[in-house]
Amino acid sequence: MINIFKANLHKLIKNIYFIIGCIIAFAVTYGFSSRTLQFGPFRNLNSGEIMFFVSAAIVLFFSVFAPISVCSSYSDGYIRNRIIAGYTQKEDYLAHVLALEAAVVIMHVFYLAGGIIGIISEGEPLSVIPVLPIILMLIAVFGYTALVASIAYRFKNMIAGVVAGMLIFNLAYSFVMFGNFLLMITADKPSFKIAAFVYNINVLGQWFANTPFIDDGVNAGAPMQFISSVAVIAFSLIVGCIGLEKRDLK
Numbered sequence: 001m002i003n004i005f006k007a008n009l010h011k012l013i014k015n016i017y018f019i020i021g022c023i024i025a026f027a028v029t030y031g032f033s034s035r036t037l038q039f040g041p042f043r044n045l046n047s048g049e050i051m052f053f054v055s056a057a058i059v060l061f062f063s064v065f066a067p068i069s070v071c072s073s074y075s076d077g078y079i080r081n082r083i084i085a086g087y088t089q090k091e092d093y094l095a096h097v098l099a100l101e102a103a104v105v106i107m108h109v110f111y112l113a114g115g116i117i118g119i120i121s122e123g124e125p126l127s128v129i130p131v132l133p134i135i136l137m138l139i140a141v142f143g144y145t146a147l148v149a150s151i152a153y154r155f156k157n158m159i160a161g162v163v164a165g166m167l168i169f170n171l172a173y174s175f176v177m178f179g180n181f182l183l184m185i186t187a188d189k190p191s192f193k194i195a196a197f198v199y200n201i202n203v204l205g206q207w208f209a210n211t212p213f214i215d216d217g218v219n220a221g222a223p224m225q226f227i228s229s230v231a232v233i234a235f236s237l238i239v240g241c242i243g244l245e246k247r248d249l250k
Contacts, residue, residue: 008095059203139225
């Protein structure tokens with residue numbers, strides 16, 4: 001499986017879409033955190049808060065990139081060749097998810113570099129960087145990417161896979177919008193804590209809960225956010241492996 005992981009990662013980092021995505025992650029994060037780019041709602045935020053806010057774009061990127069990567073491996077014959085070589089579909093799937101998670105880390109390095117340079121350029125101290133929320137967000141993106149990959153791996157058509165990825169992103173976004181309404185109507189009720197926990201399972205829920213634009217009570221806390229993300233990762237891997245060996249690759 002390690003050999004497949006290395007091959008997949010090598011293929012991913014050479015992908016033109018991923019390269020462009022990393023460049024954009026650096027440029028956009030630098031532009032906003034240095035205030036070279038102006039956006040009305042950011043006016044009262046410090047550079048660290050702005051840096052965290054733009055991290056949601058990485059979620060959108062992997063909603064599209066993960067299906068492209070997974071489905072192209074089928075259409076280009078990579079998966080079939082590995083099965084012929086003696087690997088199992090489960091090994092290929094797990095190696096592909098691991099390579100995508102490594103790609104998430106690489107993109108976050110570009111994102112962090114852009115934010116750090118932008119903050120220095122703005123003249124603010126690096127202490128404004130919300131280190132813990134960024135780490136928790138990274139783990140949440142791990143879970144989200146694993147979920148998208150587990151669904152995309154079932155598709156043999158790239159367009160269908162990308163549509164599925166975007167559908168998952170829109171569901172996540174809609175869940176946050178509905179969740180905001182649910183949190184408002186349960187604000188003074190015992191069920192609020194349950195609603196906040198459910199809200200934080202979603203990667204965009206965790207992201208929004210760590211921004212300055214929502215009540216602090218919505219944040220379920222670092223331990224709970226970490227547990228939620230790990231649970232999503234475990235769920236995605238388990239569901240992704242169910243019945244995988246029975247899939248016909250013809």
